[in-house]
Amino acid sequence: MFGKNLITILIIGTLISASGCFSGRRGKGDAIKIQGAGSSFVNPLMQKWVSEYGKLNSNVRIDYQSIGSGGGVKQVKERTIQFGATDVAMSDADLKSAPSEIIHIPVILGAVVLTYNLAEVSQTLRFSPATIADIFLGKITRWDDERIKADNPDVALPSAPLTVVHRSDGSGTSAVFTNYLSKVSPEWKEKVGEGTSPSFPVGLGGKGNEGVTGQIKQTPNTIGYVELAYAVKNKMPVGEIKNKAGKYILPNFATVTNAAAESINETPDDLRVSLTDAAGADAYPISSYVYVLIYKDQPDEILGKTLVDFLSWGINDGQRFAESLYYAPLPQEMVKRTSTKIALVSHNGKSLRTQ
Amino acid sequence: MPKSLHTDNLNGNGSEMGSNRKLFSSDNIYRFSLTACAALILLIVAAMLIVMTQSSWLSIKEFGFGFLVGQVWDPIKGEFGALPFIYGTIVSSVIAVLIATPLSLGVAVFLVEQAPKSIARPMGFLVELLAAIPSVVYGLWAIFVLAPFLREYIFPPLQTTLGWLPFFKGTPTGIGMFTGGIILAIMITPIITAVVRDVLEAVPVTQREAALALGATKWETTRIVLANASSGIAGAVILGLGRAIGETMAVTMIIGNRPQISASLFDPAYTIASVIANEFTEATGDLYLSALIEMCLILFIVTFIVTALAKLLILSVSRKTQNIA
Numbered sequence: 001m002f003g004k005n006l007i008t009i010l011i012i013g014t015l016i017s018a019s020g021c022f023s024g025r026r027g028k029g030d031a032i033k034i035q036g037a038g039s040s041f042v043n044p045l046m047q048k049w050v051s052e053y054g055k056l057n058s059n060v061r062i063d064y065q066s067i068g069s070g071g072g073v074k075q076v077k078e079r080t081i082q083f084g085a086t087d088v089a090m091s092d093a094d095l096k097s098a099p100s101e102i103i104h105i106p107v108i109l110g111a112v113v114l115t116y117n118l119a120e121v122s123q124t125l126r127f128s129p130a131t132i133a134d135i136f137l138g139k140i141t142r143w144d145d146e147r148i149k150a151d152n153p154d155v156a157l158p159s160a161p162l163t164v165v166h167r168s169d170g171s172g173t174s175a176v177f178t179n180y181l182s183k184v185s186p187e188w189k190e191k192v193g194e195g196t197s198p199s200f201p202v203g204l205g206g207k208g209n210e211g212v213t214g215q216i217k218q219t220p221n222t223i224g225y226v227e228l229a230y231a232v233k234n235k236m237p238v239g240e241i242k243n244k245a246g247k248y249i250l251p252n253f254a255t256v257t258n259a260a261a262e263s264i265n266e267t268p269d270d271l272r273v274s275l276t277d278a279a280g281a282d283a284y285p286i287s288s289y290v291y292v293l294i295y296k297d298q299p300d301e302i303l304g305k306t307l308v309d310f311l312s313w314g315i316n317d318g319q320r321f322a323e324s325l326y327y328a329p330l331p332q333e334m335v336k337r338t339s340t341k342i343a344l345v346s347h348n349g350k351s352l353r354t355q
Numbered sequence: 356m357p358k359s360l361h362t363d364n365l366n367g368n369g370s371e372m373g374s375n376r377k378l379f380s381s382d383n384i385y386r387f388s389l390t391a392c393a394a395l396i397l398l399i400v401a402a403m404l405i406v407m408t409q410s411s412w413l414s415i416k417e418f419g420f421g422f423l424v425g426q427v428w429d430p431i432k433g434e435f436g437a438l439p440f441i442y443g444t445i446v447s448s449v450i451a452v453l454i455a456t457p458l459s460l461g462v463a464v465f466l467v468e469q470a471p472k473s474i475a476r477p478m479g480f481l482v483e484l485l486a487a488i489p490s491v492v493y494g495l496w497a498i499f500v501l502a503p504f505l506r507e508y509i510f511p512p513l514q515t516t517l518g519w520l521p522f523f524k525g526t527p528t529g530i531g532m533f534t535g536g537i538i539l540a541i542m543i544t545p546i547i548t549a550v551v552r553d554v555l556e557a558v559p560v561t562q563r564e565a566a567l568a569l570g571a572t573k574w575e576t577t578r579i580v581l582a583n584a585s586s587g588i589a590g591a592v593i594l595g596l597g598r599a600i601g602e603t604m605a606v607t608m609i610i611g612n613r614p615q616i617s618a619s620l621f622d623p624a625y626t627i628a629s630v631i632a633n634e635f636t637e638a639t640g641d642l643y644l645s646a647l648i649e650m651c652l653i654l655f656i657v658t659f660i661v662t663a664l665a666k667l668l669i670l671s672v673s674r675k676t677q678n679i680a
Contacts (some may be wrong), residue, residue, distance in 0.1 A: 004668040068636035094639075163528055168612030168629075170430075170637025192431070199429035204530050204623050205612025207633060212496045214608075219506070219528050 007146075032306050037065040038072020038085035041172055041227055042290045045108055046085065048321045049314050056313075057255075060306055069172045070196060075298035076102065076293045082307055084293040087172020088196070089272035101296040103345070104271050105288040105311055106338055108319075109328035111256045112177045113286070114239035115231045116223040117216050118143065120158045124250070126151045128242040129277075129285070135223060136164060138202030143221060151242075158221070165215045165224030168205025170197040177225045180276035218285070228256070243276055243285040251284045254330035259283035264333045271341060294345060301347045304349045307354045308345050315339065325339030367412060373405070403655070413641055428614045435646040437498035437653055439614035443532065443624035444657060447606065448599040450536025450620070451543055456592055458540070459547035460581075466548075467555040468577050479552060485545035494608035497538040502529035502609060505537070510621065521618040529610075533620035535610035539602055543595035550594060554587030555580060589669035596665055600658050603628040627654040 036046070038089070043066035048061045064085075067075075073083030095331045096306050105278040114127060127135075131147045140147055144157045159285055167174045178194040192198050204219075207210035209230040216222045217234065228251050231238050240248040249255050262280030267273040275287045292311060298304025315338050343353040377383070408415075414422065418435060425436020462482065466475045506529030517523050558580050566576040580589070603626075611623020612633060627650050638644045 070637035096441040124562075161526055161527075168607070169633040172637075196639070197430040197613075197634050199427070199431065203613070204528065206634075207607045207612070209496075214495075215530060217531065218503050220500055222528075236605055270622045327582075336498065 020048065031059055031061045032197065034060065034062045034083070034301060034303060034307055034310070035065075035081045036072075036083040036085065036292075037067050037075050037081050039087050039290055040066040040292075041087050042085050042108060042312045042327075043068075043293060044229075044325050045318075045321065045327055048325060049310075049318050050316070052321065053310055053313055057306075057309075060310070062179030062310060064117055068170070069175075070170060071072060074150055076295075079295075079299075082294070083311075086291050086293060087288060088175045089274075089289075089291055090293065102293050103296050103341060105292040105294065105313055105315070106271055106330060107292050107311070107333060108290050109275075109287055110176075110257050110261055110290055110331060111228040111251045111287045111328065112173055112180070112225050113228050113231050113251045114223065114225055114241065115213075115216060115236045116239065117220055118158065118160075118237075119220060121155060123152075123155050124237065124240055126240045126242070126248045127157065127326075129180075129184035132241070133181050133188045135162065136166070136181065136200065136202070137185075137188060138164070160221045162241055163219060164200070165206055165222050166200045166203050167208070167212055167221070167225075169207050169211075171208075172196065173209065173225065173227055174198055176276065176286060179274055179288075180286045181275045183274075197299045217334055228252075228328075232326050241285055243281075243283055244279050245281045245283075247281055249282065249284045251286075253323050253328040255282055255284035257331050259285070259287035260289065260328075260334055261318045261331035264331065264337075267334075267337070271337065296345055296348045298345060298352060303353070304345065304347045305352045308342055312339065312342055312353070315342075343352050359663050361435060365674035373549060392509075404652075407648055407652040407655065411645050411652055414649045417642060418646075420651075423647070423653070426616065428630070430638070430640075430643050431522075433640075433642055435643075437627070437650060439616050440625050440627045440630055440650065441653065441657060442470065442616045443489075443535075443614075444600055444626040444628070444654070445661065447532060447535045447539055447610065447626060448596060448626065448661070450533065451539030451599040452592060452596050454537065454540035455544045455547055455595055459544050459551055459591070460588070462544070463551035463555055464577055464581070468573070468580070479549075482545050482548050482552070486549055490542065490604040490606075492600060493542050497534065497609040501541075502534055502540060505529050505534055512569045514621075521621045524619045525617075525621045527621040530609060530611045530623060531621050532610065532617075532624040535606045535624065536620070538605050538609055539599045541600050542602060542605060546598060547591045547595040550591035551584075551588050554584045554591065557587070558583050587664070592669065593648035593662055593665050597658060597662055600661060601654070602630055603632045607632055627657065 022264065042280045043064065044062040050064055054060060067087035069088060072086050073090055073094065075081045076084035077094075079099065085107070087110065089104065095102060114132065116125065118125075125148075128151050131140065131151055136265060141162055142159065143162050143290060144159045145162075148157060175196045176309070178188075178192065178198045181192070181260065182189040182194045192201065204215060206215045206224070209226045210222050213224050213230050213234050213236065216224050217236065229240075238251060243249050258280060259275045259278040262283045263273060263275055263278045273289070275289065279287050294307060296313070315330060315335050319335070322329040343351055345352050413524065418425065422435060422437055424438050425434070426438050427434045427436050428439070466479055466482075470478065506527055510527035510529070510533075514523050514527065562583060563576050563580060566579050571579070580661070606626055607629040608627060610624050610629060611622035612629060614625045614630070615622065617624070629652055631647055632655070635647055638647055
């Protein structure tokens with residue numbers, strides 16, 4: 001009995017001390033390990049980038065964890081990871097409370113789309129900003145409401161109750177969508193406001209893009225908002241939205257990239273910009289950047305250098321993976337501006353950019 | 356402690372370990388490890404309570420008692436109230452237990468008292484298998500199968516016959532409190548069934564034989580067996596209730612996630628566990644996080660109170676039935 005116990009204890013002890021050896025410091029020839037975390041929206045692209053970049057640089061191991069934008073920002077501020085990713089740019093207050101200067105690197109573009117379940121209607125529905133706000137404020141409760149009819153004069157809308165579906169979990173998708181509504185509707189701005197967990201006046205809450213997609217697909221006469229990728233992958237109808245120039249625009253890679261290109265002059269030096277309600281005839285009005293967050297002054301030279309190289313690769317070569325994963329690529333001008341931004345990343349005052 | 360005294364004596368008599376025998380005798384080590392295990396449970400509970408109270412202190416200070424009765428949950432404006440969530444948690448769990456208890460009793464009695472072994476064995480195995488299915492699977496099934504089914508075939512006739520009751524008003528979308536309660540019932544039925552079956556099997560055969568010998572019918576015999584097993588059955592129901600209160604994924608996917616108190620069971624609702632799962636990852640700001648952690652604390656306390664109440668209630672009921680038996 002005792003002998004057996006002793007052996008077990010010895011085995012456990014050996015295991016513990018062995019695992020201790022592995023967590024030791026990095027030696028020469030060892031893999032360079034970089035840890036990132038944040039936005040779940042950008043996760044499929046990040047995993048693709050990590051694996052493709054890993055093929056080119058066998059000594060680098062990057063690990064990206066999809067824990068949500070809020071978590072990414074938090075962990076960057078606590079310096080537990082080398083880079084974070086977020087769907088929403090950090091606020092001024094957030095940046096101020098960080099231990100050192102954080103820079104925003106736009107890596108890809110996303111869009112939030114309106115999708116609906118109306119079996120009787122085969123045409124693509126059109127929505128003006130005021131109509132969208134009224135639907136999500138609970139002021140439009142039926143599909144044959146005059147305001148929806150006015151946007152869609154040629155469509156025979158069913159006389160059915162309209163059910164709103166929104167995200168119940170905190171998400172960048174909700175933040176982008178409510179940011180748009182706050183810009184186009186003063187009433188929305190005052191009553192609900194913008195944020196990752198808005199308190200919607202009406203509707204059902206679905207968990208995650210998949211939860212919202214599932215509820216819309218399964219419940220007749222519903223309308224909701226999801227990331228473009230989810231609507232495309234699930235072959236759901238997507239509404240055209242009237243943009244600032246007065247044109248009804250269908251979301252796709254071109255119109256989303258357009259929104260970024262049209263906003264390039266309004267984009268400030270720190271690259272934090274809201275693309276919602278963008279100007280330009282062919283700009284989709286609910287587009288947004290996904291940002292990677294890194295410290296301008298990198299504490300570790302090797303890690304910093306690798307990180308800078310990875311991000312430079314991502315915004316140049318990495319863009320070609322965007323469309324197959326349903327993201328919109330950055331416009332050329334933005335790639336240039338982002339490159340100059342990455343060149344500012346330094347270690348002890350020395351730029352880490354190799355090219 | 357008379358038991359331990361007894362073992363000490365036994366040790367002393369047959370010892371071969373020399374002067375250290377009192378401290379390092381196998382029985383002492385055995386007893387010590389058992390005590391340590393038991394103490395660990397208490398420590399974990401205490402540690403959780405302390406950490407949760409500490410982390411939610413900001414919110415407790417800010418809202419005080421108002422947090423428990425507040426009905427608004429608006430992270431953007433920084434207003435937090437827990438009442439709709441407490442209501443949703445309790446009502447959905449009660450619906451689940453009300454549906455699951457008779458169902459599980461029926462299945463368990465069938466397995467133990469009626470079914471031939473060739474059916475009881477595989478069915479018992481199936482029940483245990485159901486208990487092991489991850490809740491996210493139940494949730495997906497609920498979205499794609501249960502909710503549309505209830506919306507098309509169950510809710511409309513329910514509304515036409517019982518629509519005058521406040522519980523069945525409004526448009527049934529298939530997603531809401533009632534569907535949440537039903538999916539919970541389906542999830543806790545296997546657990547209650549499995550435990551009740553084991554409890555019924557533990558009732559001595561002699562009792563059944565005695566009842567039958569006295570001329571009791573099968574139904575009367577079963578009633579006697581059930582009465583004798585009542586405390587075990589109570590335990591099974593409480594176990595189910597506990598799981599229903601804490602269940603997160605499946606409910607979140609189907610309950611509609613709307614913090615409101617509505618009499619109609621067709622309306623969307625929200626539970627404490629769901630709001631924590633939904634909002635914790637993206638919660639920014641100290642007060643928001645603190646409010647969410649206070650929700651954890653409330654869930655902890657609600658579970659404690661509801662379980663205690665259920666235990667008291669069932670204890671009083673089982674005393675009565677035992678008197679009848």
